[in-house]
Amino acid sequence: MNSFIYDIPVKVYFGENQLCNLSKELKKYGKRVLLTYGGGSIKKLGLYDSVISEIEKAGLEVFELSGIEPNPRIDSVRKGAQICKDKSIDVLLAVGGGSTLDATKWIAAGACVDHDAWDFFSKWSPVEKALPIITVLTLSATGSEMDSGGVISNLETKDKIGRMEYPLLPKVSFLDPTITYSVSKYQTACGSADMLNHILEVYFTAEKDLYMLDCFMEGMMKTIIKYTPIAMAEPDNYEARANLMWTSSWAINGFITGGKRHEWSCHPMEHELSAIYDITHGLGLAIITPRWLEYCLDETTVDKYVQFGVNVFGIDCKLPPMEIAKKSIKMLSDFLFKDLELSDTFTKVGIKEEDFAHMAKKACGNGVINGFKPLNQEDIEKIYKMCL
Amino acid sequence: MNSFIYDIPVKVYFGENQLCNLSKELKKYGKRVLLTYGGGSIKKLGLYDSVISEIEKAGLEVFELSGIEPNPRIDSVRKGAQICKDKSIDVLLAVGGGSTLDATKWIAAGACVDHDAWDFFSKWSPVEKALPIITVLTLSATGSEMDSGGVISNLETKDKIGRMEYPLLPKVSFLDPTITYSVSKYQTACGSADMLNHILEVYFTAEKDLYMLDCFMEGMMKTIIKYTPIAMAEPDNYEARANLMWTSSWAINGFITGGKRHEWSCHPMEHELSAIYDITHGLGLAIITPRWLEYCLDETTVDKYVQFGVNVFGIDCKLPPMEIAKKSIKMLSDFLFKDLELSDTFTKVGIKEEDFAHMAKKACGNGVINGFKPLNQEDIEKIYKMCL
Numbered sequence: 058m059n060s061f062i063y064d065i066p067v068k069v070y071f072g073e074n075q076l077c078n079l080s081k082e083l084k085k086y087g088k089r090v091l092l093t094y095g096g097g098s099i100k101k102l103g104l105y106d107s108v109i110s111e112i113e114k115a116g117l118e119v120f121e122l123s124g125i126e127p128n129p130r131i132d133s134v135r136k137g138a139q140i141c142k143d144k145s146i147d148v149l150l151a152v153g154g155g156s157t158l159d160a161t162k163w164i165a166a167g168a169c170v171d172h173d174a175w176d177f178f179s180k181w182s183p184v185e186k187a188l189p190i191i192t193v194l195t196l197s198a199t200g201s202e203m204d205s206g207g208v209i210s211n212l213e214t215k216d217k218i219g220r221m222e223y224p225l226l227p228k229v230s231f232l233d234p235t236i237t238y239s240v241s242k243y244q245t246a247c248g249s250a251d252m253l254n255h256i257l258e259v260y261f262t263a264e265k266d267l268y269m270l271d272c273f274m275e276g277m278m279k280t281i282i283k284y285t286p287i288a289m290a291e292p293d294n295y296e297a298r299a300n301l302m303w304t305s306s307w308a309i310n311g312f313i314t315g316g317k318r319h320e321w322s323c324h325p326m327e328h329e330l331s332a333i334y335d336i337t338h339g340l341g342l343a344i345i346t347p348r349w350l351e352y353c354l355d356e357t358t359v360d361k362y363v364q365f366g367v368n369v370f371g372i373d374c375k376l377p378p379m380e381i382a383k384k385s386i387k388m389l390s391d392f393l394f395k396d397l398e399l400s401d402t403f404t405k406v407g408i409k410e411e412d413f414a415h416m417a418k419k420a421c422g423n424g425v426i427n428g429f430k431p432l433n434q435e436d437i438e439k440i441y442k443m444c445l
Numbered sequence: 446m447n448s449f450i451y452d453i454p455v456k457v458y459f460g461e462n463q464l465c466n467l468s469k470e471l472k473k474y475g476k477r478v479l480l481t482y483g484g485g486s487i488k489k490l491g492l493y494d495s496v497i498s499e500i501e502k503a504g505l506e507v508f509e510l511s512g513i514e515p516n517p518r519i520d521s522v523r524k525g526a527q528i529c530k531d532k533s534i535d536v537l538l539a540v541g542g543g544s545t546l547d548a549t550k551w552i553a554a555g556a557c558v559d560h561d562a563w564d565f566f567s568k569w570s571p572v573e574k575a576l577p578i579i580t581v582l583t584l585s586a587t588g589s590e591m592d593s594g595g596v597i598s599n600l601e602t603k604d605k606i607g608r609m610e611y612p613l614l615p616k617v618s619f620l621d622p623t624i625t626y627s628v629s630k631y632q633t634a635c636g637s638a639d640m641l642n643h644i645l646e647v648y649f650t651a652e653k654d655l656y657m658l659d660c661f662m663e664g665m666m667k668t669i670i671k672y673t674p675i676a677m678a679e680p681d682n683y684e685a686r687a688n689l690m691w692t693s694s695w696a697i698n699g700f701i702t703g704g705k706r707h708e709w710s711c712h713p714m715e716h717e718l719s720a721i722y723d724i725t726h727g728l729g730l731a732i733i734t735p736r737w738l739e740y741c742l743d744e745t746t747v748d749k750y751v752q753f754g755v756n757v758f759g760i761d762c763k764l765p766p767m768e769i770a771k772k773s774i775k776m777l778s779d780f781l782f783k784d785l786e787l788s789d790t791f792t793k794v795g796i797k798e799e800d801f802a803h804m805a806k807k808a809c810g811n812g813v814i815n816g817f818k819p820l821n822q823e824d825i826e827k828i829y830k831m832c833l
Contacts, residue, residue, distance in 0.1 A: 058687060060460020065453075072448020072704065268671065269688045269695075272664025280657040299446060300657045303703075307657075315691075316460065 058265045059316030067203045067310070068229045071303065073295075075231055076107055076193065080115035082229045086189045087147020090117045091140055093161045094152045095125045099195065102239060108152055108193060120144050122164075125153065128331050128338065129160035131175045131211045138167030138174055141188060151192045151227075155199025155251075155338075158192050159207035162225040165190050175211055184222035193231045196240055197302040198248030198339060200255060200309030202230040210332055216419075217332035219324065232306070234298035242289045246397035247339030249285040249301065253278060253393075254342040255308040258321040261350065261361055261429040267315045274313050275368045277304045282369070286396050322428035323349050326437055329416035334408055343399045344406070347390040348443040353430040354382055362386070403444045413441040446653045447704030455591045455698070456617045459691065461683075463619055464495055464581065468503035470617045474577045475535020478505045479528055481549045482540045483513045487583065490627060496540055496581060508532050510552075513541065516719050516726065517548035519563045519599045526555030526562050529576060539580045539615075543587025543639075543726075546580050547595035550613040553578050563599055572610035580618045584628055585690040586636030586727060588643060588697030590618040598720055604807075605720035607712065620694070622686035630677045634785035635727030637673040637689065641666060641781075642730040643696040646709040649738065649749055649817040655703045662701050663756045665692045670757070674784050710816035711737050714825055717804035722796055731787045732794070735778045736831040741818040742770055750774070791832045801829045 070078050083090060090112060099105045112119045122137045140146065141164060151161035165187035167174040172182075194202045201207065205226045208219035240248070260274045280300050287297040307313070326349070327341040354362060359378045366372040366385030374381070394401040403409075417437035426432045432440070458466050471478060478500060487493045500507045510525045528534065529552060539549035553575035555562040560570075582590045589595065593614045596607035628636070648662045668688050675685040695701070714737070715729040742750060747766045754760040754773030762769070782789040791797075805825035814820040820828070 058460075058684070060458075060463055062463075063457040063459060066456075068454075069451040070448075071451060072446075075448055075450075265684075267688060267691065268684075269665060269668040269692050272667055273661050276660025276664055277657060279660055283656065296446070296653075296656075300655060303655065304657050 058267055059318060061314070061316030063312065064223075065203065065226070065310050065312065067227050069203065069232055069306070070229070071232045072299075073233055073235050075233055076111060079108065079111035079191070079193070079231065082191060083112060083115040083117055083148060083150065086191070086228065088117055089120070089145060089147050090150050091120045091122060091137065091144070091146045091148075091164070092150045092152065093122045093125060093137060093157055093164065095123070095127075095154070095157050097123065098239075099152050102195075102236065104152060104193070104195070104236060108150070112150070120146065125157045125160045127156050128210045128217065128335055129156045131178070131209050133160050134163045134167055134174045134178075134209060137161070137164030141168030146188060149188055149190045151190060152195065154194070154196030155201045158194070158201035158227075159199070159209065161190055161192070162187070162201070162207040163209055166222065166225060178209060178220065179211075179216065179218055181220070184224050187222075187224040190225070190227045191229045191231075192227045193236075194302070195236050196244060196248055197237055197298070197305040198251045200252070200305050202227060202232065203306040203310040206309070208328065215332050217328040219328065230306075232302050234295055234302050235293075237298045237302060238293040240292070242292075242398070244337075245285065245288050245292075246399055247337045247343070248305065249281050249339070250343035250346075250393055250397060250399060251339035252301070252305050252308045253281050254323055254346050256313065257346060257350075258323060258428070259313050259317060260365065261353070262317055262319050263429060264317045264319055270313050270315045271364070273307075277308055278369045280304050282392055289397070319429070320427045322426050322432060325420045325422070325426060326440065329420045330408060333412060333416065334406070336406055336408070340399055340406065343393045343397070344401065344403060344444050345440065347386050347393065348440050350386050350389070351443065352436070352440050354386070358430065403441070408444075410442070410445065413438050417441060446655055447706060449702070449704030451700065452611075453591065453614070453698050453700065455615050457591065457620055457694070458617070459620045460687075461621055461623050463621055464499060467496065467499035467579070467581070467619065470579060471500065471503040471505055471536060471538065474579070474616065476505055477508070477533060477535045478538050479508045479510060479525065479532070479534045479536075479552070480538045480540065481510045481513060481525060481545055481552065483511070483515075483542070483545050485511065486627075487540050490583075490624065492540060492581070492583070492624060496538070500538070508534065513545045513548045515544050516598045516605065516723055517544045519566070519597050521548050522551045522555055522562045522566075522597060525549070525552030529553075529556030534576060537576055537578045539578060540583065542582070542584030543589045546582070546589035546615075547587070547597065549578055549580070550575070550589070550595040551597055554610065554613060566597060566608070567599075567604065567606055569608070572612050575610075575612040578613070578615045580615045581624075582618060582620050582690070583624050584632060584636055585625055585686070585693040586639045588640070588693050590615060590620065591694040591698040594697070596716065603720050605716040607716065618694075620690050622683055622690050623681075625686045625690060626681040628680070630680075630786070632725075633673065633676050633680075634787055635725045635731070636693065637669050637727070638731035638734075638781055638785060638787060639727035640689070640693050640696045641669050642711050642734050644701065645734060645738075646711060646816070647701050647705060648753065649741070650705055650707050651817060652705045652707055658701050658703045659752070661695075665696055666757045668692050670780055677785070707817070708815045710814050710820060713808045713810070713814060714828065717808045718796060721800060721804065722794070724794055724796070728787055728794065731781045731785070732789065732791060732832050733828065735774050735781065736828050738774050738777070739831065740824070740828050742774070746818065791829070796832075798830070798833065801826050805829060
């Protein structure tokens with residue numbers, strides 16, 4: 058196993074009624090705040106009013122950027138960065154799901170440089186600083202509330218790029234499970250598919266594992282499997298929402314990686330889908346993930362599937378390894394497509410074979426994704442075809 | 446379940462050869478460092494030379510406090526705090542196990558106040574500031590490298606007091622599993638008994654659990670059970686040492702608590718032992734823990750034992766609950782006293798019944814320990830008697 062640096066200084070207020078601490082935290086970071094949010098659901102929820110009241114309590118001057126899209130666009134980032142410069146913003150307050158949070162991170166970075174945000178972002182210029190970010194999470198999914206990552210789409214160039222940069226870590230995040238009571242059945246399912254994939258991308262690896270972290274990952278997967286159907290059936294089940302919410306953060310904040318350096322596989326494959334088709338990220342991942350696992354299964358990789366099947370799905374460890382492995386993929390598929398009621402094929406969501414070659418070429422960027430198994434363009438096209 | 450604040454900004458360098466980053470980290474915190482350590486084993490290990498070389502590389506002026514005892518004494522804290530004041534120390538560098546780290550934390554706090562360290566400590570004056578602390582861990586056990594706690598003994602008053610205070614969190618900790626290769630079989634066993642108890646004190650609770658965190662705890666317990674015997678048999682097994690080391694930090698850094706507010710039970714009971722008899726903390730805990738579990742088992746608590754037995758020890762879930770519960774305690778005892786080869790009674794380590802009444806009275810402080818089950822003096826005396 059590899060060495061690693063653990064460094065996640067995000068402060069989290071977790072639970073109901075924690076938002077009363079927002080003013081205290083905001084005050085630490087300056088006088089002028091940019092509040093960012095999406096399509097306005099936070100107004101319906103009453104969350105907007107609560108947040109504004111906290112900002113007033115803190116005595117900060119507030120500016121707003123609303124309308125941040127799902128699969129957030131570079132245009133929103135440009136707009137936000139410009140407001141930060143024009144209004145000398147000190148701190149960003151993102152209220153929303155992963156899209157709002159991701160866009161806000163890149164606004165925070167874009168505000169500190171002179172060049173165009175997309176150039177800065179897509180040319181992989183190092184992020185040396187960013188404005189401080191506070192988040193109020195409304196959807197358990199991307200883990201953006203506790204990680205340094207952000208994914209941005211450019212509809213002109215049909216690019217969707219994700220990057221992780223330390224200065225983009227939120228300073229403080231508010232996680233109130235009751236805020237997610239209003240998340241729809243479908244979005245709850247997509248969020249859980251996203252989280253589950255975050256874990257699987259790390260769990261299935263050719264590198265040596267730290268057993269303790271594998272146990273944590275199995276625990277998180279069991280949590281998602283146990284509580285997503287409950288949250289879908291009883292949207293205001295606090296226990297279910299709380300378990301999913303805290304899992305979303307820990308699935309991707311870097312902790313479980315424990316020094317593994319391999320690349321993720323499903324995420325780049327999915328980003329190409331949503332760059333062109335603008336589908337929900339979690340749905341794209343749900344369709345791809347079981348096919349990816351099926352594609353990578355062979356005698357050299359089977360042991361990990363056995364561990365997964367036995368420890369996560371409780372499959373009898375006395376069965377032949379290959380049988381356990383196949384059964385584990387089947388049980389994962391059943392969870393995603395039956396329990397979570399997600400569409401199970403590209404065809405059903407309108408993704409067409411004619412785009413596969415182009416998407417596969419972009420997904421493997423430099424020629425190959427060095428993940429659980431190395432995947433080149435041809436491999437990826439095959440996986441896409443399995444999704445039809 | 447309760448709300449909570451998660452706030453653990455400790456940076457950890459984990460793995461072999463990470464110590465080369467020490468100079469870089471030291472430099473951030475000032476010009477004058479107090480190096481603290483124990484009985485000199487770090488000189489035999491060559492670790493002392495490596496650390497001094499990093500300090501020199503950073504260009505810091507170094508002062509030393511050596512001879513910090515196991516079950517560290519208030520005298521060492523007083524001595525260290527005085528050096529900090531006399532020499533205008535900027536940063537503390539603790540190299541050792543939990544004892545050295547705990548003492549160093551209270552030196553860091555004591556250096557910032559005028560009154561006597563024991564008064565400050567035992568009168569529960571709030572800790573408002575402390576000098577920054579960097580640690581290099583040599584023993585996986587107490588978790589002091591990533592928590593805000595410290596336990597100090599006063600041999601004159603026969604007190605042993607533990608406190609958690611946010612300013613005492615280390616800024617940076619270096620966890621190199623290879624440094625623990627030289628830890629003896631006995632100390633490895635005691636360290637694991639300590640970690641295991643840190644988890645059990647949180648796991649067995651009357652409060653509502655967050656399932657995800659229970660899964661993490663079960664994973665850590667399985668890690669300890671799997672790897673301690675390996676580390677004892679093969680002291681230089683990297684995988685075993687690495688798993689134990691990272692588990693020691695996460696067992697007690699506050700993460701698994703997830704808002705539970707109940708008091709710990711075995712720790713105060715054990716602190717009274719080691720305050721009088723100066724025995725190894727982990728050994729005392731090993732003897733007490735299974736008896737405490739036995740004492741608390743009844744029809745109202747049995748479910749948690751079932752969960753423990755099934756998920757940690759793999760006991761057949763179809764057995765009657767009370768049978769699973771008793772079997773789980775038996776398997777825990779076998780692990781501690783057979784696999785870890787620890788003494789299983791007070792009698793064997795020279796602890797006498799004549800002290801029970803006095804120790805029990807002090808252990809429950811204000812009259813009752815509000816833990817898994819409330820324990821008053823009489824309860825604690827009964828548990829002590831079960832340990833004979």
